[in-house]
Amino acid sequence: MNHTPSHWLRPSEAVRELMRKGAEIAQTLPQAWIERLDQALFASPEDAKLLDDPVVLAACRRVNRAELLHWANANLQRPGEPVEPYVSADLVDTARELARRGLPELLMNIARSTQNAAWESWMQMAFSLTHDPVLLEEFLKVSLRSISEFIDSNMRVVSQILLKEKSLHPHEDAVDKRSLVTRLLDGRDVDTEQFGKxxxxxxxxxxxxxxxxxxxxxxxxxxxxxxxxxxxxxxxxxxxxxxxxxxxxxxxxxxxxxxxxxxxxxxxxxxxxxxxxxxxxxxxxxxxxxxxxxxxxxxxxxxxxxxxxxxxxxxxxxxxxSLMTQDARAARQFVVNTLGRLTTEPSIFQRSLHAFLANGCHITQTAEALGTHRNTLLRRLERAQQLLPVPLADHRIQIAAALELLIWDTPLIDDEKLSRRRAGA
The missing domain is CATH 3.30.70 (Alpha-Beta Plaits)
Known part of the structure; x- marks a missing residue:
């Protein structure tokens, strides 16, 4: 079956082969590509402000990866042919959320920024696939048209979904609990007693x-x-x-x-x-x-x-x-100087000592808070103090602050995995 519309000229076989090779690379989601796509989400100050919301940011990142994979898979199967729209639940949910916030145009900004980032990665890869100027020119033209029309078709489908929902539920926002709360949060004058009811x-x-x-x-x-x-x-x-x-x-x-x-x-x-x-x-x-x-x-x-x-x-x-991380280099040096070898040990020792200090240095209370046996906690605390470059009794405040910084800035990983990794090193 021919999926190519009449206005879409079929690329040469040489370009189709290049599209297939490029799609194979894109399918692996190269780390440099992912980083470029993620960075594109902060293309403007307006975008960055909204994307401080971790839920929206995570959804946008998933959308970017899913769309890239869909486009790459399509070109692997039918290189150089039009790619069907791909509108995931994440994309629709994000569009709804931006519409509720009165920022529907931001979705288009994000889509364009993502398109530019994907194009930069694809174009950079193109020069590693061929040095033939004629072939390269056709390849880039076909690629740009494919990427642009794919993004445009996705946005059209999303817009149609939102318009249909709006026509089906034209008065929903007026009685929505979120709308009531938003009026309070926006600082508008309201009848406090009536709103509470x-x-x-x-x-x-x-x-x-x-x-x-x-x-x-x-x-x-x-x-x-x-x-x-x-x-x-x-x-x-x-x-x-x-x-x-x-x-x-x-x-x-x-x-x-x-x-x-x-x-x-x-x-x-x-x-x-x-x-x-x-x-x-x-x-x-x-x-x-x-x-x-x-x-x-x-x-x-x-x-x-x-x-x-x-x-x-x-x-x-x-x-x-927030205060302690305003100067990242100074904060890191403070952590290293204060905690010494404890910074490189499994997090269980760091978190045990942090909990001990947060609980007023009470062993029983700390063990209960951590769900750990008292003797196990004592062994961990003893090990943690051995690793410190300074005595705990004389530097409790500094050590507690350094541990707080270290824990907030270090992903929690499985200590058994870390131990096995070190044993195999």
Whole structure:
């Protein structure tokens, strides 16, 4: 069957072979290509500001990889022929989210930036495939047309989906809980009592805002909601305000009836893999409702940028880490000078000592918080102190700060794997 429309001239056999070879390379998702595609998501300051949202950023990255693979596979099968649109669930969800935020044009900006990045990688590869100027010229023309029309067709399909949804649900936003909360967050004058009744949540109390999200595709919303309710229960809140804010993201507010127990919160969060929580500080009334949410957003943004950020973090932790990482080189030197050989050991030793210091140097309390036997914890602490270049008793504050920096900036990896890797080295 001929898939080529009449306006699309079939490339020469030599160019078709080059397209096939290039597609084989693209199929492997070269690291340099992926880095270029990821960097394209920050092509303008407006894009970068929005993509501070880790959920949207992760979805955009998945979309880029999926589209590249689809285009490459199509050219492997039918080199140089038109590529059918590929609109994934991630792409549609992201488009919906940008539309809800009043930024539908940003999706087109991202698509164009991605197209440019893909073209740069493809063009750079082209010069390694042939040095024949005539063949190269035809190859680049065919490639550019293929990439451009593929991206354009994807955007057309997405636009049609959004227009159809809007026509089917023209008044949905007017009664949506998120729309009500957004009016509060935007600082508009509202009838506080009436809004509270419509939301089923008192705005006159002391609040704490939470963001619960996942950067993993196909995360089910009910699992996010289960985590939100479990965390709220630990704060003494029976009926938290939960707002479905976007793809795999919840906005949550609880009554700030009692102080947070971060280790208990982290223990609950471990039961929900691949989900994360950012927490604002306590605030009263409508202003506290807004301010705590903004702090939770700030916390989420830093958690999205640092590889070792915990599954649950508070604005207080973020403030300290943010200040200490403003000069990355100085921060790294501080960590190395303070922790010495402990920086290169399995993370279990670092995290055990960090938990010990965070729990006021109480062994039993730390063991309970970590879910570790007391004797096991003592052995780990002894080993950690042997690795330190300075005495723990005289430098507790500096060591705690250095450990906080190290843990936030280091991905948590399986210590058994690390041990096996070292044994085989």
């Amino acid at each position: 419509r939301l089923g949540y008192s705005l006159f109390q002391k609040h704490r805002a939470w963001l619960v999200w996942s950067e993993v595709a196909d995360t089910e919303t009910q699992h996010l909601e289960a985590l939100a309710r479990a965390l709220a229960h630990l704060t003494g809140t029976a009926a938290p305000l939960i707002v479905f804010a976007g793809p795999a993201t919840l906005w949550v507010w609880t009554h700030a009836a009692k102080p947070l127990d971060l280790y208990r919160l982290q223990s609950v969060a471990r039961q929900f893999p691949n989900m994360r929580t950012a927490i604002g500080s306590q605030g009263a009334g409508v202003n506290g409702f807004r301010q705590s949410h903004l702090e939770a957003l700030t916390t989420q943004q830093l958690m999205g940028r640092l590889a070792g950020a915990p599954a649950v973090a508070t604005i207080d932790q973020v403030r300290m880490v």
